[in-house]
Amino acid sequence: MNNQDKNYEQLLEGPLRGLEPLEQEIFCNRLALFGEDVERPLRLLYGDRPDFETWRDHFLMIIARNYAERPSELRMLDMDRLAEDDWFQLPDMIGYVCYTERFAGDLPGVGEKIDYLKELGVTYLHLMPLLKPRPGANDGGYAVMDYRQVRDDLGTMDDLAALAKSLRENDISLCIDLVCNHTAKEHAWARQAMAGDADFQDYYLMFKDRELPDRYEQTVREIFPEFKSGSFTYYEEIDRWVWTTFNEFQWDLNYANPAVFGEMLDIMLYLANQGVEVLRLDAVAFMWKRLGTDCENQPEAHYILQAFRALSRVAAPGLLLKAEAIVPPPQLVPYLGQGEATNKECEVAYHNVFMVMLWSSLAEGKVALMTHALQKMPPIPSRTSWLTYVRCHDDIGWAVTEEDAAAVGLNGFLHRSFLSDFYSGRFPGTHARGATFQFNPRTNDRRISGSCASLAGLEKALGGEEVDRQAVDLAIRRILLIHSMILAFGGIPLLYMGDEIGLLNDYSYEEDPNLAADNRWIHRPFMDWQKAGERRDETRISGRIFQGLQGLIRARKDIFAYHAQAGAYPVWTHNEHIFGLIRESPRGRVLILGNFSDQSQTAPAYRLLELGFGGQLLDLVDGRLIPGWQDLRFEPYDFYWLRVN
Numbered sequence: 001m002n003n004q005d006k007n008y009e010q011l012l013e014g015p016l017r018g019l020e021p022l023e024q025e026i027f028c029n030r031l032a033l034f035g036e037d038v039e040r041p042l043r044l045l046y047g048d049r050p051d052f053e054t055w056r057d058h059f060l061m062i063i064a065r066n067y068a069e070r071p072s073e074l075r076m077l078d079m080d081r082l083a084e085d086d087w088f089q090l091p092d093m094i095g096y097v098c099y100t101e102r103f104a105g106d107l108p109g110v111g112e113k114i115d116y117l118k119e120l121g122v123t124y125l126h127l128m129p130l131l132k133p134r135p136g137a138n139d140g141g142y143a144v145m146d147y148r149q150v151r152d153d154l155g156t157m158d159d160l161a162a163l164a165k166s167l168r169e170n171d172i173s174l175c176i177d178l179v180c181n182h183t184a185k186e187h188a189w190a191r192q193a194m195a196g197d198a199d200f201q202d203y204y205l206m207f208k209d210r211e212l213p214d215r216y217e218q219t220v221r222e223i224f225p226e227f228k229s230g231s232f233t234y235y236e237e238i239d240r241w242v243w244t245t246f247n248e249f250q251w252d253l254n255y256a257n258p259a260v261f262g263e264m265l266d267i268m269l270y271l272a273n274q275g276v277e278v279l280r281l282d283a284v285a286f287m288w289k290r291l292g293t294d295c296e297n298q299p300e301a302h303y304i305l306q307a308f309r310a311l312s313r314v315a316a317p318g319l320l321l322k323a324e325a326i327v328p329p330p331q332l333v334p335y336l337g338q339g340e341a342t343n344k345e346c347e348v349a350y351h352n353v354f355m356v357m358l359w360s361s362l363a364e365g366k367v368a369l370m371t372h373a374l375q376k377m378p379p380i381p382s383r384t385s386w387l388t389y390v391r392c393h394d395d396i397g398w399a400v401t402e403e404d405a406a407a408v409g410l411n412g413f414l415h416r417s418f419l420s421d422f423y424s425g426r427f428p429g430t431h432a433r434g435a436t437f438q439f440n441p442r443t444n445d446r447r448i449s450g451s452c453a454s455l456a457g458l459e460k461a462l463g464g465e466e467v468d469r470q471a472v473d474l475a476i477r478r479i480l481l482i483h484s485m486i487l488a489f490g491g492i493p494l495l496y497m498g499d500e501i502g503l504l505n506d507y508s509y510e511e512d513p514n515l516a517a518d519n520r521w522i523h524r525p526f527m528d529w530q531k532a533g534e535r536r537d538e539t540r541i542s543g544r545i546f547q548g549l550q551g552l553i554r555a556r557k558d559i560f561a562y563h564a565q566a567g568a569y570p571v572w573t574h575n576e577h578i579f580g581l582i583r584e585s586p587r588g589r590v591l592i593l594g595n596f597s598d599q600s601q602t603a604p605a606y607r608l609l610e611l612g613f614g615g616q617l618l619d620l621v622d623g624r625l626i627p628g629w630q631d632l633r634f635e636p637y638d639f640y641w642l643r644v645n
């Protein structure tokens with residue numbers, strides 16, 4: 001009997017015992033199919049250990065057990081997903097991101113808002129962290145003390161499963177966060193570590209003295225320099241320095257310990273079995289540490305994700321993994337898999353570079369940096385997809401590399417400083433109203449908080465003694481322009497709650513002692529259902545934005561060239577204010593154009609012709625016919641989605 005057969009036997013006699021022969025067969029087939037994908041990253045991670053095989057068998061037991069426990073409804077979903085494996089790449093995918101309590105009170109409340117989501121065209125709902133956090137300050141829920149329980153005030157795990165089911169019945173896939181880089185220091189593992197249990201101390205990264213921490217700190221970046229200095233925290237009770245990349249109460253997990261990998265794998269599949277279809281894997285760039293490096297984006301962080309992916313594919317192939325890696329372009333693309341791991345890492349990842357470039361272009365009124373930076377980004381594997389977005393719950397960090405800036409005649413440092421000044425409201429004449437987040441005096445790095453509408457100029461336009469109508473109009477145009485870009489770029493566009501009705505910065509967080517220190521709460525408002533009630537009234541600001549977005553979403557769903565597998569090529573338009581992007585698939589080509597300046601512009605007809613868009617053109621946004629033989633005129637922040645008619 002070879003090893004493989006022995007494995008199967010153990011599984012069949014163990015966790016798979018109670019299943020029908022066909023169900024057992026399906027599992028074993030998948031294991032054979034993905035066997036190599038499971039083995040390769042696991043060997044790279046843990047292959048040097050003498051007990052490697054014991055651990056590998058332990059992981060197989062975990063997936064077999066979770067497979068056996070998977071509700072039949074979800075097994076059917078797995079079949080559907082395997083049959084239509086580009087389901088998340090289709091142009092009808094539209095994401096929406098919100099905090100359960102701020103959107104609808106609690107989980108059952110979200111169920112009552114499904115009609116609203118459907119009206120907007122949503123097919124994917126990301127509910128912000130909702131697993132049981134530590135009491136008190138918890139970094140917006142990113143400090144979890146129990147991954148198998150829901151936050152008390154939001155409901156129970158059964159409520160979550162029930163919501164996932166009703167969403168699914170309405171063709172909406174549920175996404176939740178899995179905070180896999182760290183736990184709250186109140187998590188049961190951390191408590192045992194704190195009580196002196198050596199096994200659990202090995203779940204985290206703990207040091208007896210400052211020798212190694214000092215050496216690590218020479219090269220790691222400080223993520224929250226305003227919250228605490230350094231990446232380690234000393235605990236007298238255990239006389240240890242603990243690795244805390246983020247806040248003091250968030251302890252980084254030690255993935256060099258295979259027990260940690262196994263625990264997280266088990267949690268992952270447990271959540272998938274509740275009906276969660278997408279897991280947003282938080283802070284994945286930090287999952288592996290290596291002396292002498294910045295301890296981000298290490299090869300092992302990728303192997304961990306590849307192993308999660310391969311193992312979860314066997315137990316729950318319907319599950320998608322989404323990487324949250326907010327890192328510069330060269331480090332970002334590999335999270336979607338490259339080389340041997342092409343199509344074998346995360347299926348989706350945030351396109352933070354595109355997001356940053358949209359805001360950069362609006363501030364500058366020019367698109368050279370965006371065009372260049374996007375042109376340089378390598379294509380992504382065919383079975384993966386970007387998540388495009390204009391805002392999320394986090395700050396905006398100016399991911400502009402020195403090389404990209406220099407290539408278009410800018411100085412990277414000065415440009416990043418300009419953007420921070422512009423969006424914090426300091427730059428003379430700026431339309432933006434944001435706030436500086438995490439000023440780092442050592443590097444002069446300043447990130448930005450602020451809601452989409454406030455950063456786009458709406459807050460300032462409404463804030464004077466009299467409403468500045470022209471400024472309001474420009475702000476709405478900016479909001480629609482950048483959304484038109486994320487809807488056309490390719491991948492799953494994510495709408496961030498409240499942006500669809502132009503919600504402004506919310507300063508009420510300053511009164512809550514658990515939130516006051518973190519100004520990212522400025523752009524995590526409570527849903528304004530009164531404003532949302534005006535969404536069909538185009539004489540209202542909220543109505544104009546909502547209707548505008550809804551129209552774009554409807555148009556997008558019918559454009560096959562917006563499938564994530566279709567190519568996306570940024571092009572020079574011969575006008576430095578007008579961004580151009582070609583989406584290309586065997587089923588058609590679309591030219592997306594957007595004027596990022598507050599002045600009227602034209603795109604020269606000869607350039608449209610060169611790009612293959614001569615003759616009569618059809619604007620897919622509103623069905624208008626456009627003569628491609630004339631220069632194309634743009635009002636401030638106008639955009640087009642053009643097809644040759």
Ligand code: GLC
Nearest residue numbers: 139140142179246282283394
């Ligand atoms: C991610 C989250 C962010 C959080 C951090 C630590 O970056 O998006 O909100 O502060 O991880 O968990």
